[in-house]
Amino acid sequence: MAKKDPTDLSVEEKLKTLYQLQTTLSAIDEKRALRGELPLEVQDLEDEIQGLTTRAEKIASEIKEFQSAIDQKKGEITTAEASVAKYKSQLDDVKNNREYDTLSKEIEFQTLEIELCNKKIKEATVQVAEKQQELDETQAQIEDRRSDLEQKRSELDAIMQETREEEDKLKEKAKDLETKIEPRLLGSFKRIRKSARNGLGIVTVQRDACGGCFNKIPPQRQLDIKMHKKIVVCEYCGRIMIDPELAGIKTETAAEEKPKRKRAIRKTAKKAEEE
DSSP: OOOOOGGGSOHHHHHHHHHHHHHHHHHHHHHHHTTTTHHHHHHHHHHHHHHHHHHHHHHHHHHHHHHHHHHHHHHHHHHHHHHHHHHHHHGGGOOSHHHHHHHHHHHHHHHHHHHHHHHHHHHHHHHHHHHHHHHHHHHHHHHHHHHHHHHHHHHHHHHHHHHHHHHHHHHHHHHHHHTTSOHHHHHHHHHHHHHSTTOOSEEEEETTEETTTOOBOOHHHHHHHHHTSSOEEOTTTOOEEEOHHHHTOOOHHHHHHHHHHHHHHHHHHHHHHHO
16 A cells, blocks of 8 residues: 655644654653763763863873973983083193183083083972872872763663663654654654753643643634644744644543533432422
């Protein structure tokens, strides 16, 4: 049998299918609600760990730079000390005061260079110690967050394991229902559902009011909804509205009518006995 074109469906059939889709999607939402804030908590922890890891890498890089600078200064000290030793040995062979003064100044300059390098090494060593402490603290934070993440993931996986099979079935059902709805109507429904706080794109009429925003519906509009001749949306919240009977929901008014008739019958019988 050929599949019916969604555009050929009557308004009544469209509304029924749309309400079935809403019911299915609401069931999926309920399954996801069971997870609570866990998915967000897991994502936050993953982001935090990534940020801390980037920070740790940066600190480690800075430590490496300081250590490289220390090695460079130590090399400069070795060179300066060799120069001092050379100039001191040359002092024994000077021929005049001018040469003596020149060598003395070079020795003094190289000595100052050694002192400066030692100062730089000391400062860099302090920086390395501080950065190492910062790195250790950051790595401890990473381990702590990883432990929390593992626990949250375990909780989330347990919940998802319980609901995954049923949720997959609901998703398949929703996918099948979507193929039975014309694209334009489906697109409008999804837009309404996305903007609605409770995810309801189509609602029933409840006590002469919209089942989504609970604003009163004018009698003529209620009649249009019951006629099933056109798609009617709430003028307040924009949700599509459907007659409860068409949605397969028993109204409270219908349930209350029967007891009222019974009371009337009892009253009539009592009056006949008195006569």
